[in-house]
Amino acid sequence: MKLPEPRGEISDAVVDALRHEPGAPLPATFSGAADPCTDEDLQLTLMLAYEPHYRGFDGVDENWEWDLGLLRLRTSAERHLEEALRAATGPPAPVEPGEVARRLAELAAADDGPALGQHLQTGADLTQFREFVVHRSIYHLKEADPHSFALPRLSGRPKAALVEIQADEYGGGRTERMHAELFGQTMTALNLDPAYGAYLDFVPGVTLLAANLMSMFGLRRRLRGALCGxxxxxxxxxxxxxxxxxxxxxxxxxxxxxxxxxxxxVEADAVHEQIAAVDLCGSLATQEPGLCGDIMFGAAAGLYADRLAATHLMRCWTDGRTSLRRELDS
Amino acid sequence: MSATVTPYEDGPLLLRGDFEIVTPDGDRIEQEGATVALCRCGKSRRKPFCDGTHKLVGFTAPADREKPLS
Structure with missing residues (x-):
């Protein structure tokens, strides 16, 4: 994908550095984000730091992936984001390993975000539906990829459970059934560009949050419990x-x-939710009881990010304006 | 691998392994993935498959054989 347009002082410095050789100077720390979860500069900085681990940016030296300066800056931004997510979701109540699957079900059932699904089913116009798809494209075009980072960090039953989910996400090895490919079909049908990252400049920080949170959990072994949750x-x-x-x-x-x-x-995730809650998280909690709190934190953080994004969309549409940073061509 | 059927607590039956789902006339009912979830709350609108509706209707069932009434 193309390097995005900067959204502030730090992302400006990162975009500029990425155009040069690895080792080009970067700010050492990220500071000044009032709300790291929605801060445009922080979220774009994280996206810039994570993407070299996925498919990279056009024309950017691939050695940036392990550039110490970029890793240091990323770590600083991640510290702000993790603190903000833990503060927003509160300390997880103590939970026994045998209770993790049930507690996850309760947490998901109690989620009370705005009725985005209902609105898209009955009220949204085509412009709003296309905007929704553009927001979701940031993650769906790399659907399942952040969770693949967890595979070598798991063993036994939790690993088998994650493999079962991921195999399905990747279409059982058939390209045309890969979920990311199916999403591309949906984009094409809506006259949207299905190229990976084509809409990065269009989406706000609150949309980047959902993908960045998964990358942070996926790339840090310490947070494997949170990724599974x-x-x-x-x-x-x-x-x-x-x-x-x-x-x-x-x-x-x-x-x-x-x-x-x-x-x-509809059908795939009815399968995946059972495997993820019981076979992945439940057995991981039994194997590593110390991860119980992080499993619940990861679940709460993911739901929180989804709620922030849905709230943003519904608020913009209620006000009669676009939810994107720039309007789409029709 | 032979087929296994696993009841998940308060949820569907997961079917894994080598199996076919067919109508009484023997016609194949196509499935999406290698593992499928079969509705057991009776409220799915994708029967015989689960669509998550059990969560809206307060369906409860154990993950094991239900104990007979004492």
Whole structure:
């Protein structure tokens, strides 16, 4: 993907450095974000620091992935973000390993975000639906990739559970069934560019948060419990909304190719949520009881990020304005 | 691998391994992934598959054989 436009002093310095050889000077720390979860400069800085671990930026030296200056700056920004997420979600109540799956189900059931799915099913116009797809493209075009980082960090039953989920996410090894590919089909049907990262400049920091949170949890072994908890919460709040999304897109004229991504996720995530909560998180908690708190933190943080993003979309649309940083071509 | 059916607490039955889901006439019912979740709350709108509706209707069931009434 192309290097994005900077959104502040720090991301400006990072974009500039990435155009040079690794080792180019960078700020040592990130400071000054009032709310790290939604701060444009901080979220874009994290995206710039994570993407070299995925598919990289066009024309950027691949050795930036392990550049000590970029890692140092990333660590500083991550510290702010993790503190903010822990403060926003509060200390997880003590939970016994045998109770983790049930507690995750309770947490997901208690999630009371705005009725984004309902709105997309019955009220949204095509412009709003296309905006929704653009927001989600930041993650869905690399769907499942952050969680693959956890595989070598797990063993035994939790590892088998994650492999079972990931194999399905990647289409059982068939390209045309990979969920990221299906999402590209939906984008194409909506006359949107399905190229990886094409809309990075369009989405606000609150949208980058959802993807950055997964990258932070995925790239730091210490946070493997949080990554698994986030995955469980994501799957546990997915099958019902995907029914709404698919119905909404059908209402707006989407054909079977356009809605396939959502239709597949209704049934797939009904499977994944059981595996993620019971076989992945439940057995990880039994194997490593010290991770119980982080499993619950990751779930709460993921739900919090989704709630912030949904609130942003609904607020913008209620006010009659775009939820993106710039309007889409029709 | 032979087929296994696993009841998940308050949720669906997960079906893994080598299996086919067919109508009474023997026609194949296509499935999405290698593992499927079969509805057991009776409220799914994707039957025979689970669509998560059990969470809205307060469905409860154990992950093991239900104990007979004493």
């Amino acid at each position: 986030q995955l469980a919460a994501f799957e546990m709040t997915s099958s019902l909304p995907n029914t709404h999304y698919g119905n909404g897109l059908r209402r707006l004229g989407g054909d079977a190719d356009a809605t396939r991504f959502y239709d597949v996720h």
